[in-house]
Amino acid sequence: MTTVRAALTQTTWTGDEESMVRKHEDFVRKAAAEGAQVICFQELFHGPYFGIVQDSKYYDFAQPVPGPLTERFAKLAAEHHMVIILPVYEEEQPGIYYNTAAVIDADGTYLGKYRKNHLPHVDKFWEKFYFRPGNLGWPIFDTAVGKVGLNICYDRHFPESWRALGLNGAHLVFNPNASKPGLSNRLWELEQPTAAAANGYYVVVPNRVGSEANEFGDEAVNFYGTSYVVDPQGNYVGELGSGSEEELLIRDLDMDLIRTARNSWQFYRDRRPDAYGPIVAP
Numbered sequence: 677m678t679t680v681r682a683a684l685t686q687t688t689w690t691g692d693e694e695s696m697v698r699k700h701e702d703f704v705r706k707a708a709a710e711g712a713q714v715i716c717f718q719e720l721f722h723g724p725y726f727g728i729v730q731d732s733k734y735y736d737f738a739q740p741v742p743g744p745l746t747e748r749f750a751k752l753a754a755e756h757h758m759v760i761i762l763p764v765y766e767e768e769q770p771g772i773y774y775n776t777a778a779v780i781d782a783d784g785t786y787l788g789k790y791r792k793n794h795l796p797h798v799d800k801f802w803e804k805f806y807f808r809p810g811n812l813g814w815p816i817f818d819t820a821v822g823k824v825g826l827n828i829c830y831d832r833h834f835p836e837s838w839r840a841l842g843l844n845g846a847h848l849v850f851n852p853n854a855s856k857p858g859l860s861n862r863l864w865e866l867e868q869p870t871a872a873a874a875n876g877y878y879v880v881v882p883n884r885v886g887s888e889a890n891e892f893g894d895e896a897v898n899f900y901g902t903s904y905v906v907d908p909q910g911n912y913v914g915e916l917g918s919g920s921e922e923e924l925l926i927r928d929l930d931m932d933l934i935r936t937a938r939n940s941w942q943f944y945r946d947r948r949p950d951a952y953g954p955i956v957a958p
Contacts, residue, residue, distance in 0.1 A: 754784030
Protein backbone atom coordinates (compact mmCIF):
# COMPACT_ATOMS: atom_id res chain seq x y z
CA MET A 677 0.00 0.00 0.00
CA THR A 678 1.26 3.45 -0.91
CA THR A 679 0.39 5.93 1.85
CA VAL A 680 0.70 9.71 1.84
CA ARG A 681 0.45 11.50 5.18
CA ALA A 682 -1.29 14.84 4.56
CA ALA A 683 -1.72 17.84 6.86
CA LEU A 684 -4.26 20.64 6.64
CA THR A 685 -4.72 23.64 8.88
CA GLN A 686 -7.44 25.98 10.02
CA THR A 687 -6.96 29.16 12.01
CA THR A 688 -8.15 32.73 12.32
CA TRP A 689 -6.45 36.06 11.69
CA THR A 690 -3.85 36.96 14.31
CA GLY A 691 -4.03 40.70 13.61
CA ASP A 692 -0.80 41.17 11.65
CA GLU A 693 0.83 39.47 8.70
CA GLU A 694 4.17 38.54 10.24
CA SER A 695 2.64 36.68 13.18
CA MET A 696 0.24 34.96 10.78
CA VAL A 697 3.15 33.75 8.66
CA ARG A 698 5.09 32.60 11.74
CA LYS A 699 2.03 30.68 12.94
CA HIS A 700 1.96 28.77 9.66
CA GLU A 701 5.69 28.11 9.81
CA ASP A 702 4.98 26.50 13.19
CA PHE A 703 2.23 24.42 11.58
CA VAL A 704 4.81 23.08 9.13
CA ARG A 705 7.17 22.13 11.95
CA LYS A 706 4.41 20.45 13.97
CA ALA A 707 3.18 18.55 10.90
CA ALA A 708 6.74 17.42 10.13
CA ALA A 709 7.08 16.11 13.69
CA GLU A 710 4.03 13.93 12.99
CA GLY A 711 5.49 12.63 9.75
CA ALA A 712 3.42 14.68 7.30
CA GLN A 713 4.63 14.67 3.71
CA VAL A 714 2.38 17.46 2.40
CA ILE A 715 0.56 20.39 4.00
CA CYS A 716 -2.04 22.86 2.75
CA PHE A 717 -3.13 26.12 4.39
CA GLN A 718 -6.42 28.02 4.14
CA GLU A 719 -7.24 30.51 1.38
CA LEU A 720 -5.11 33.71 1.49
CA PHE A 721 -3.36 32.30 4.55
CA HIS A 722 -1.04 35.24 5.28
CA GLY A 723 -3.75 37.85 5.86
CA PRO A 724 -7.34 38.34 6.91
CA TYR A 725 -10.09 37.33 4.51
CA PHE A 726 -10.60 40.90 3.31
CA GLY A 727 -13.28 39.97 0.76
CA ILE A 728 -15.97 40.83 3.30
CA VAL A 729 -15.29 44.54 2.61
CA GLN A 730 -14.17 46.57 -0.40
CA ASP A 731 -11.15 48.57 0.71
CA SER A 732 -8.11 49.29 -1.43
CA LYS A 733 -5.78 49.22 1.59
CA TYR A 734 -5.84 45.43 1.36
CA TYR A 735 -4.10 45.56 -2.01
CA ASP A 736 -0.96 46.01 0.07
CA PHE A 737 -1.10 42.32 1.03
CA ALA A 738 -0.44 41.31 -2.59
CA GLN A 739 3.04 40.10 -3.48
CA PRO A 740 4.89 38.37 -6.30
CA VAL A 741 4.61 34.61 -6.76
CA PRO A 742 7.29 33.34 -6.73
CA GLY A 743 8.72 35.88 -4.33
CA PRO A 744 9.88 36.39 -0.72
CA LEU A 745 6.98 34.47 0.85
CA THR A 746 7.35 31.43 -1.38
CA GLU A 747 11.12 31.52 -0.83
CA ARG A 748 10.59 31.58 2.93
CA PHE A 749 8.42 28.46 2.81
CA ALA A 750 10.64 26.78 0.22
CA LYS A 751 13.40 26.69 2.84
CA LEU A 752 11.01 25.00 5.28
CA ALA A 753 9.86 22.55 2.62
CA ALA A 754 13.44 21.49 1.94
CA GLU A 755 14.31 21.33 5.64
CA HIS A 756 11.36 19.07 6.44
CA HIS A 757 11.09 17.24 3.10
CA MET A 758 7.48 18.34 2.78
CA VAL A 759 5.34 19.50 -0.14
CA ILE A 760 3.70 22.83 0.75
CA ILE A 761 0.54 24.27 -0.82
CA LEU A 762 0.71 28.02 -0.22
CA PRO A 763 -2.45 30.11 -0.93
CA VAL A 764 -1.21 33.68 -1.54
CA TYR A 765 -2.57 37.06 -2.66
CA GLU A 766 -0.54 37.52 -5.84
CA GLU A 767 0.56 40.73 -7.54
CA GLU A 768 1.57 40.22 -11.16
CA GLN A 769 2.16 43.96 -11.48
CA PRO A 770 0.61 47.00 -9.77
CA GLY A 771 -3.15 46.83 -10.28
CA ILE A 772 -3.16 43.20 -11.51
CA TYR A 773 -3.89 40.82 -8.65
CA TYR A 774 -4.88 37.15 -8.38
CA ASN A 775 -6.10 34.74 -5.73
CA THR A 776 -3.32 32.20 -6.09
CA ALA A 777 -1.90 29.02 -4.64
CA ALA A 778 1.79 28.20 -5.08
CA VAL A 779 3.09 24.63 -5.04
CA ILE A 780 6.49 23.96 -3.46
CA ASP A 781 7.98 20.49 -3.74
CA ALA A 782 9.58 18.54 -0.90
CA ASP A 783 13.09 19.59 -1.97
CA GLY A 784 12.14 23.29 -1.87
CA THR A 785 11.61 23.65 -5.62
CA TYR A 786 8.88 26.08 -6.66
CA LEU A 787 6.82 24.06 -9.16
CA GLY A 788 4.29 26.66 -10.23
CA LYS A 789 0.96 28.18 -9.29
CA TYR A 790 -2.78 28.02 -9.79
CA ARG A 791 -4.92 31.14 -10.05
CA LYS A 792 -8.53 30.96 -8.88
CA ASN A 793 -10.72 30.79 -11.96
CA HIS A 794 -14.16 31.54 -10.52
CA LEU A 795 -14.62 34.70 -8.45
CA PRO A 796 -17.72 35.40 -6.33
CA HIS A 797 -19.10 38.91 -6.03
CA VAL A 798 -21.89 38.69 -3.47
CA ASP A 799 -22.38 40.04 0.05
CA LYS A 800 -19.22 39.51 2.16
CA PHE A 801 -17.42 37.92 -0.81
CA TRP A 802 -16.48 40.98 -2.89
CA GLU A 803 -13.65 39.20 -4.67
CA LYS A 804 -13.89 40.96 -8.03
CA PHE A 805 -12.79 44.11 -6.21
CA TYR A 806 -9.49 42.38 -5.36
CA PHE A 807 -8.72 39.82 -8.07
CA ARG A 808 -8.74 39.14 -11.76
CA PRO A 809 -10.08 35.71 -12.83
CA GLY A 810 -7.38 33.08 -13.20
CA ASN A 811 -5.76 32.60 -16.58
CA LEU A 812 -3.62 29.47 -16.07
CA GLY A 813 -6.28 26.80 -16.53
CA TRP A 814 -6.13 23.81 -14.18
CA PRO A 815 -2.46 22.77 -14.11
CA ILE A 816 -1.26 19.55 -12.49
CA PHE A 817 1.97 19.51 -10.48
CA ASP A 818 4.14 16.39 -10.32
CA THR A 819 5.23 16.44 -6.67
CA ALA A 820 6.95 14.10 -4.23
CA VAL A 821 3.48 12.96 -3.06
CA GLY A 822 2.03 12.48 -6.53
CA LYS A 823 0.08 14.46 -9.10
CA VAL A 824 -1.47 17.49 -7.38
CA GLY A 825 -4.23 19.80 -8.60
CA LEU A 826 -5.91 22.84 -7.06
CA ASN A 827 -9.28 24.51 -6.74
CA ILE A 828 -9.76 27.52 -4.47
CA CYS A 829 -12.97 27.99 -2.47
CA TYR A 830 -15.68 29.23 -4.89
CA ASP A 831 -14.20 27.05 -7.65
CA ARG A 832 -15.69 24.08 -5.80
CA HIS A 833 -19.21 25.04 -6.90
CA PHE A 834 -18.35 24.31 -10.55
CA PRO A 835 -18.20 20.58 -11.42
CA GLU A 836 -16.38 21.37 -14.65
CA SER A 837 -13.30 22.44 -12.67
CA TRP A 838 -13.15 19.15 -10.76
CA ARG A 839 -13.47 17.18 -14.00
CA ALA A 840 -10.77 19.25 -15.71
CA LEU A 841 -8.39 18.40 -12.87
CA GLY A 842 -9.18 14.69 -13.19
CA LEU A 843 -8.73 14.70 -16.95
CA ASN A 844 -5.44 16.52 -16.51
CA GLY A 845 -4.20 13.69 -14.28
CA ALA A 846 -4.78 14.78 -10.66
CA HIS A 847 -4.67 12.17 -7.91
CA LEU A 848 -4.77 14.63 -5.01
CA VAL A 849 -6.71 17.92 -5.16
CA PHE A 850 -6.37 20.68 -2.57
CA ASN A 851 -9.23 23.14 -2.09
CA PRO A 852 -8.27 25.92 0.38
CA ASN A 853 -11.26 27.91 1.62
CA ALA A 854 -12.65 30.94 3.45
CA SER A 855 -16.24 29.75 3.95
CA LYS A 856 -18.79 31.17 6.38
CA PRO A 857 -22.29 30.14 7.51
CA GLY A 858 -25.15 30.87 5.16
CA LEU A 859 -25.88 29.58 1.70
CA SER A 860 -22.80 27.35 1.57
CA ASN A 861 -23.37 25.11 4.60
CA ARG A 862 -25.14 22.27 2.81
CA LEU A 863 -22.89 22.59 -0.23
CA TRP A 864 -19.87 22.24 2.06
CA GLU A 865 -21.15 18.80 3.02
CA LEU A 866 -22.01 17.72 -0.52
CA GLU A 867 -19.68 19.13 -3.13
CA GLN A 868 -16.22 17.87 -2.25
CA PRO A 869 -17.27 14.28 -1.43
CA THR A 870 -19.28 14.23 -4.66
CA ALA A 871 -16.34 15.62 -6.66
CA ALA A 872 -13.95 13.08 -5.16
CA ALA A 873 -16.27 10.15 -5.95
CA ALA A 874 -17.12 11.41 -9.44
CA ASN A 875 -13.45 11.81 -10.34
CA GLY A 876 -11.73 9.11 -8.32
CA TYR A 877 -9.20 11.20 -6.41
CA TYR A 878 -8.55 12.57 -2.92
CA VAL A 879 -9.79 16.04 -1.98
CA VAL A 880 -8.20 17.98 0.89
CA VAL A 881 -10.33 20.87 2.15
CA PRO A 882 -8.87 23.38 4.65
CA ASN A 883 -11.11 26.24 5.81
CA ARG A 884 -10.72 29.31 7.98
CA VAL A 885 -12.24 29.18 11.44
CA GLY A 886 -13.61 31.73 13.88
CA SER A 887 -14.28 35.45 13.74
CA GLU A 888 -11.90 38.10 12.42
CA ALA A 889 -13.50 40.82 14.56
CA ASN A 890 -10.00 42.05 15.43
CA GLU A 891 -9.86 43.29 11.82
CA PHE A 892 -13.45 43.99 10.80
CA GLY A 893 -15.34 44.65 14.04
CA ASP A 894 -19.10 44.32 13.65
CA GLU A 895 -18.72 43.45 9.96
CA ALA A 896 -16.74 40.29 10.75
CA VAL A 897 -18.10 36.89 9.80
CA ASN A 898 -17.61 33.63 11.70
CA PHE A 899 -15.86 31.08 9.48
CA TYR A 900 -17.05 27.57 10.23
CA GLY A 901 -13.83 25.55 9.95
CA THR A 902 -14.76 21.84 9.77
CA SER A 903 -11.83 21.18 7.45
CA TYR A 904 -11.65 17.65 6.11
CA VAL A 905 -10.25 15.07 3.71
CA VAL A 906 -12.38 12.85 1.47
CA ASP A 907 -11.25 9.72 -0.36
CA PRO A 908 -11.81 8.67 -4.01
CA GLN A 909 -14.99 6.82 -3.02
CA GLY A 910 -16.51 9.92 -1.40
CA ASN A 911 -15.87 8.93 2.24
CA TYR A 912 -14.40 11.15 4.93
CA VAL A 913 -10.89 10.22 6.01
CA GLY A 914 -11.06 10.66 9.78
CA GLU A 915 -13.21 13.22 11.55
CA LEU A 916 -14.06 16.73 10.40
CA GLY A 917 -12.11 19.54 12.01
CA SER A 918 -13.48 21.73 14.76
CA GLY A 919 -16.20 24.23 13.92
CA SER A 920 -14.73 26.86 16.22
CA GLU A 921 -11.07 26.18 17.10
CA GLU A 922 -7.67 26.39 15.43
CA GLU A 923 -6.47 22.95 14.39
CA LEU A 924 -3.80 20.97 12.59
CA LEU A 925 -5.28 17.82 11.07
CA ILE A 926 -3.14 14.87 9.97
CA ARG A 927 -4.62 12.19 7.71
CA ASP A 928 -3.15 9.07 6.08
CA LEU A 929 -4.21 8.62 2.46
CA ASP A 930 -4.13 5.18 0.83
CA MET A 931 -3.19 6.15 -2.71
CA ASP A 932 -3.96 2.64 -4.02
CA LEU A 933 -7.62 3.47 -3.43
CA ILE A 934 -7.54 5.74 -6.50
CA ARG A 935 -7.09 2.78 -8.83
CA THR A 936 -9.67 0.76 -6.89
CA ALA A 937 -12.26 3.53 -7.20
CA ARG A 938 -11.63 4.16 -10.89
CA ASN A 939 -11.73 0.48 -11.78
CA SER A 940 -15.00 0.07 -9.89
CA TRP A 941 -16.69 3.04 -11.56
CA GLN A 942 -15.44 3.64 -15.11
CA PHE A 943 -16.54 7.27 -15.30
CA TYR A 944 -13.58 8.29 -17.46
CA ARG A 945 -14.25 5.46 -19.92
CA ASP A 946 -17.99 6.14 -20.12
CA ARG A 947 -18.02 9.92 -20.40
CA ARG A 948 -19.45 11.38 -23.62
CA PRO A 949 -17.60 14.60 -24.48
CA ASP A 950 -19.13 14.47 -27.96
CA ALA A 951 -22.54 15.05 -26.32
CA TYR A 952 -21.55 17.84 -23.93
CA GLY A 953 -21.54 20.80 -26.29
CA PRO A 954 -24.25 22.75 -24.43
CA ILE A 955 -22.10 22.79 -21.29
CA VAL A 956 -19.52 25.07 -22.89
CA ALA A 957 -21.90 27.10 -25.03
CA PRO A 958 -21.69 30.84 -24.18
